[in-house]
Amino acid sequence: MTVPHYENLFSNRANKMKASVIRELLKLTQKPDIISFAGGLPNPLAFPVEKIEDIVVDILKDEPTRALQYGSTEGVPELREQIAIRLKKKWNIDGDAENVLITTGSQQGLDLLGRLFIGSASTIIMEAPTYLGALNAFNVYGPQVVSIPLDDDGIQVDILQDYLKNAMKHNIYMKFLYTVPTFHNPAGVCMSLSRRKKIIDLAHEFDLIIVEDDPYGELRYTGDAIPPLKALDDGGRVIYLGTFSKTLAPGFRIAWTFGPKPVIDKMVIAKQAVDLCTPPFTQFVAKEYLKRGYIDQHLTKIISLYGQKQRIMAKSMDEYMPKEYIRWPVPEGGMFLWATLNENINTTDMFSDAIAQNVAYVIGSAFFADGSGTNCMRLNFTHPADDMIVEGVKRLAGVIGTWGKAKAREQLPREEEVITGV
Ligand SMILES: Cc1ncc(COP(=O)(O)O)c(C=O)c1O
Structure with a gap:
């Protein structure tokens, strides 16, 4: 044998x-x-165990067929809509359900973006330090990683600017900048508003795409809220990742990517091959969690x-x-x-x-x-x-x-x- x-x-x-x-x-x-x-x-x-219990009982009573059936790859339409409404209400971010893709955790969103953008000769920019799960997700696709250091105000934009200038001189083009601007994992810091504005300016100047990963934005204990980069994005340059892992339950594996339609459409095609769809059942729970105002x-x-x-x-x-x-x-x-x-x-x-x-x-x-x-x-x-x-x-x-x-x-x-x- x-x-x-x-x-x-x-x-x-x-x-x-x-x-x-x-x-x-x-x-x-x-x-x-x-x-x-x-x-x-x-x-x-x-x-929120009791709230989940209430919702689950109602779903199984009122809409069991859709909740237990396969769903569309894009996600449950009412959940996509609720997410777009919340982003508009909270941060005045324009867009609708068409800009939202539901993913199986934002970890899947990172993988899908890696699939779409990174080839073996691609260069991406990350923060140093950066989220370990993003490093793992992107590394599979073999990029050159340029690391820009953080300080207590987030990514050091002057160093980023110098790097981008130099790269442009040598015809090196970046696929994207990956950043966790609000309550960084692992660094804990929150990028200042002035740096956020500067990053958006740099994105325009150097034709840069930004992947903004924001699992912790709603978890502020002191100080004043600072808008996400996506709220400052006036040119469709920011692809924004959000998740229910920290505000509902990570076991639900529900997250979303909010981005320009061409990116979302391509991600849908990539996701079809990965898991067909994120479990509709947990999406229905999340949809009700938002709709009933339980989240706040x-x-x-x-x-x-x-x-x-x-x-x-x-x-x-x-x-x-x-x-x-x-x-x-x-x-x-x-x-x-x-x-x-x-x-x-x-x-x-x-x-x-x-x-x-x-x-x-x-x-x-x-x-x-x-x-x-x-x-x-x-x-x-x-x-x-x-x-x-x-x-x-x-x-x-x-x-x-x-x-x-x-x-x-x-x-x-x-x-x-x-x-x-x-
Ligand atoms: C910065 C960051 N991005 C993404 C994730 C993955 O989140 P999810 O549970 O939505 O896959 C985490 C998880 O801790 C994280 O810290």
Whole structure:
């Protein structure tokens, strides 16, 4: 009997897909006593279980045939319409149901955009750090990734502008800029309004398309709302991705892409080959969730729950972290706090010590296309219980303090050897 050699049969594309180191590290965070700041999970207390129950009963009574049947690839028309209405009401974004494609999570939206735009000789621009899932989705299609650094106000537009000028001189054309401007994953920061305007100007000047990924925009705990790039887009240059994963339930796998019609039409064709349609049943639930106005009532609850957790983490960081070795901007929303340690502290090397102290984070290098960011870490504050946030920060502060001191000792100048005798 012969055994097939699957490795020889896989395509080049498949062979380039590697299990990420981070998956292996995340397995360690599943130990029972670990306080994990590593996940990117909403808190189960934020799931509107009763509201879903009400809606599901009504759907099965009133419209079971459509909800349980295959649906159109574009998505349930009433849900597409509700999304367009909400974007108009909230941000004065023009468009209608025709500009909306329902996807199976916005992760699928990222993959579909990768399929449509990226070829093996394509260049795309991403932020550094960037969302790991977007890196994985785009990398499958083999682009050249140009990384533009972030600071506390989002992507550094001056560096972006210099890069675009230089690229134009050398006839290098970008397929798109991928950005998470509002409460970034992993960096937590929110791009300032002036930078948003500047990015739209640059998009016009350099004929650039922008993919705006906005899963966290509705989760603001302090400060004033800033409109998404899509609301400032006066030339059909922004393809906007939204999701119900953080405002309803990630298990529903419902998200949307809102964009210019030619892009949506092409995405529909690509999606047909992938999954025919996103489950109509959960789309019907989401449609009712919007139509009945439950989303805004429920958002108030989520914001209060997560806002409290954000304050607890910010306070504990301030109280316990050894500030000579670590700094962080306090996020005004979203789910993550991003910390930068002194250059000589490698968070991958430090990880096993953190696990030994029963606390976990995500290593910084996972979020950089070139594997840099080794002195950074991402901390999630929405999932752990309030008292666990305090305890976890204390433990992590202890580990960082130990590493900081050890690294500082390594750098002390060695005493001159004293030569005695004749
Ligand atoms: C920036 C960003 N984009 C996309 C996603 C994927 O979201 P979805 O659950 O809609 O696939 C996530 C998930 O955490 C995310 O952080």
